[in-house]
Amino acid sequence: MRNPQNPDQSALADPALLDKIDKLFACNIGEYISLPQLVVVGGQSSGKSSVLEGLTQLPFPCDSSLCTRFATRIIFHRAKEYSVRKITASILAGSDASPEKEATLQEWTWDKDGSFDPSEFSHVMGEVHSLMGVSSSPGNLKPTFSNNVFHLEICGPDEDHLSVIDVPGIFKNTTPGLTSKTDMQLVRDMNSFSQVCLEIIKRLKSRKQALKDLGDECVTPEQQCSYLLSVVACFQELTSHGLSSNYGTDDIFNSHPDLRLATLVMNRHTLFADNLSVWAHEYKFKTETDMNNSNGGQLDLFGGTPPTSENEHLAGSNEPIKYIKTRKTANMEDLAEVIHECTKEVSPKDLGIYEWLTNVFCSSHGFEMGTFNPSLLATTMRKQSAKWPNFMLGYISDIITIVHWFILTALEVACVDQRVSRRLKAWLMDNLLSKYQDAIKQQCQVTRIQAQLAPKVLGDCKHGKVIRLCNISAVHNKGNTRHTVEDIHDILQSYYKAALKRFVDNVCMQAADYYLVNGPETPTKLLCSLFVNELSAADLEDIAGEESHVRHLRARLIKEIKDLEAGKKILL
Template sequence: MQADETQAMNQLQSEQSRLLDKIDELRTIGVGGFVELPQLVVVGAQSSGKSSVLEAVSRVSFPTKSNVCTRFATEVVLRRSPTVKMKVLIEPGASRTNAEERQRIRDFTPDSFSNTSDLPNLIDQAKQRMGITDNMHGFSDDVLKVEISGPDKPELTLVDLPGLYISESEEQGAEGIRIVRELTERYMENNRSIILAVISAKVDYHLQNVLNIAKQFDPKRERTMGIITQPDRLERDSEEEENYIRYVRNEKVSLNLGWHVLKNRSYEDRMASHDVRDEQERVFFDQGRWASLSREFVGVDSLRRRLSNVLLKHVRRNLPDLIADIQRQIEVRQKHLERLGPARSTTQEQRGYLLAICSNFERIVGQALNGMYEVEFFRASNSQESDSNNSQDFRRLRAIIRELNECFAEAMEIRGHRRCIAGTTHDVPPTDSKVLSQPYMEGWTPIKISRKKLESEVSEQAKRDRGIEMPGSPNQLLVGSLFRDQSQPWEMLARQHLLQCWESVKYFVGLILQHLTDEHTHSLLYGAVLLPELERMKAHLMEKLNELASHTKRGHPLPVGSSFLARIQKSRTKRQLSSLKSNLGRSSDSIQLTMDDLTRALSALDLSRDQFAAADIIDQMQAYYDTAIITFVDNIATLAVENCLLAPLGQIFTNQTVNAMDENQLKDLAAEPPFVHEDRCRLTNELGKLQAGLQTFSVLGTVPRSMSRPPAFRKNLAPVILSSTIPP
């Protein structure tokens, strides 16, 4: 039975080591610069006992003088192995941008050693390689990596950060306060960091703000563990001692990962062995109030086990999301490299680069105009070109143009007539806030006029404009004059609509280039090739508008077809019946009338012949207006938008365009500037790191542990269990 337990423990430790080694491998090859990696981060104020915690957990004495661990982050890698072995490496920080300098830092690879007394000397050598001296006031973003393996080492990786401080001195200035705080917050901000907040019992808890800083980034206290040091500095049976015991019991400040307490070496015992140190700690916690605490939360032995279990569970829990993050970062860089295109130093390569872009451009434009949104461009994120108040996707051009055409037709119906004539088809229609908020309704205020007042105006105008018409007949030119006055808004609305469509097309073209090319090529192609073509299309649109609107500003109405006559007849009949009923003084259709009643009513009609002439002019104008507005709206949508804007769009950047370019044009547009070459090299390097990082997980069996049938076909069956090397 004991042999089985030993075998199970060895298997667990082996798996634990493999998982943590893979995370360390990601950090070593640089994946940590692109995705957040799971880690244990040791944070606390200076002199809070952070170094003592590391020393107790690792059983290795770290240097505690000359501010060794206060100028840079130290990554401590602990692994279990039959033999003792140590190694010191340096990972250059992001601030070192010079390639030779970064390589010089990485070249610090002294031989591994087994004597722990050599560690301080190696760390001093590493400091010199990083350019850190005892007189240095600043901090470095290089990471010192100390790998320690041995039979008594736990499976752990910890990152020790410089200690926080708030007071300036000759050695540590105000700038250091800011740098250490920012470095600490950067590590805490990583959602995959377990925060080990070290609190010294010799200082009042309320004077130590490390947990307050941690709460900013872990508000639910889900990934923070508190570690109390120097409990022997408290007065035995004092109120302060009771308070810290309550912290350990998770009663004062509740943390999801709980608390732990360690006893540090005293100054007198600083040279004692690790075994002696551990024995003194056990004796201390077996006395007084500390004996009432569960052994799970006191002492370094249980802390090693707790940290190993916490880190292992944390890595398991984050592994699927970590792999997904790496895959996303790979896709981002692959797409960026696709936009940069292949290297292009020769004329042939430059022409081929542009031909590939224009081929994709034509395909995207064709699908957009046909409303067949199949290529990847239409599936791309729309977050850059939309905000919370505007969910329109300008990539789907046909949908945008159709919506604009509908808005234009609706606006023409509502505000196409200059004056709203009460009681007619030109009256103010009922509109809701949605209609009034559409782009062509902005600033509209209806001008209202009654039918009676308009008839009076027309009568006066008819008297002034009498010509050679027969007595009792109106001058037919009045119909054209009244129509031109009433249709004044048409050209303004049409111009607004065409410019809106053109702007949408212009933006759509920019989105295509943004998708297909890098920023440098985008700006060159857009400015030199596409924008001039778009401006010509805009000028053609305005010419077409002038042509379509010219007849509404001059000339005489010339209706064609029976619809105009039908509208006139309907309006006349309705108006005459209404007037006859008014003269009869009857409102009901079922009352019997005598011939005398009809004679009097008809006589009254004859007496108001001038009024009826004015009314007839208004009827003719409205009948022609209602017929002409339909034709005008259709012409704007087809002859202008379709023929002058959308149809030429697929021809503005084609193979013929590229093939017609000379060598100088090709060089200006497609030659690769130095920064593009640098971007390609950088992206290729980052992509290689990420792909290597993804490859490190291939041996871990990252297939999901169970698969269920799809909901539509699910039966009451047990899930299929798949084999995996990762325990739940």
């Protein structure tokens, strides 16, 4: 009975408020947030069933294997339109139920008009046990408890607005007058019922964010294909900006320097050309200063101090660097099959080029007078450019490493799911290695052509200034060998400069730029829409399919969001 003198009791028994709470429980909101409730607790055989039977006037069975295996929610409504009790039973699936199990449980209903005896109620509870799949007798392999809820709704002309929940060891009852002092806070919480709405909205927002963080659903082949196409679009956009030096379009280029592809490649181009011009010849050529400083008509083949470059000295030291490394990037485990190890190339010999040329000439000349065999140029050029292949292999290995780092970094940025990113990399790796090997083969082909064919320059090659003979103040008498060796030196020097420029251009343009960076079939073009469209359903599942725990988490979040949305509608 309600006491009009007690406003708290009146608020507690407010039918509209209790009805909203019942609806929230029916939507499983109680699974996610704490709803206002009164609780009756007790151990086994402490009289809970007797209390429950006295409150509900239902013949609850005493067999603990029935009532305490799962929660039982009983809702009473006063309905004047009914002449007798109307009882409706259903099952609310727990939050951990699969979609198939949830559909099966929701299909089951049972209703009856009037009262029923204990045997009939026991039969209904047994049927519920079977549907939920819980154990009804000791010794079987079925689970002992279930998260599903047995829902009873009882309407009648003489019923009170009452909600009772029976769980193993705990009962919840919204009837006033049955609480102790420790339960008063729960009553006060009911007076602040608006907090429930705020809590639902807050949790709904967090659950939606958690679902968003999982990314797009990738269950069907269509969803998986769509997801991979979005990854491809982002990857190609990064590639386009990286190749065009358009770094201001996205802050990602500031946080990931490896994406500045054009800059990294161009810097390596320049360094390759500089290293070749300073380090790639076997002997340093004589300069005009060296010639002017030679002693009259004497054969000063070893005299003079060769010029040095800043690049040839250690920082803060006057000692010349003895060697240079041909690689500038670190090794990558992925590329162990294709790239070449770093080599150390010694600095060119400062002295001895005339002695070497004299030995070559004297060991191979024939009956020529005042001239030399043209094959000597090919012989000396091959010796003078012997370091080119190692510099070339170091350069192309660095370009491959730069491109590969770009692909891996862009793939990680475009695909936030690291698992999918790793699988895409695994699928692309064989084709990437094939592209890299093709580039190295092309480089080696350029080097072989340079080494095997006879020296040839098409077009005029003018190097240095032209000096008129009449302006020469002193003419030194020189022997035939000296004249010939100097001619060989000058011709070799002129051809070496022209051949070096041509070699650098061919290596950078043909092998590196065409095969690795800007060509029509570069490694960065492997990840494209055509690649995705050619994947079978099994391939799509292997690359982009969701893991089982992600699917379960997504299903749980979707169900929770659905329940919270329903609860929000009830309150608003």
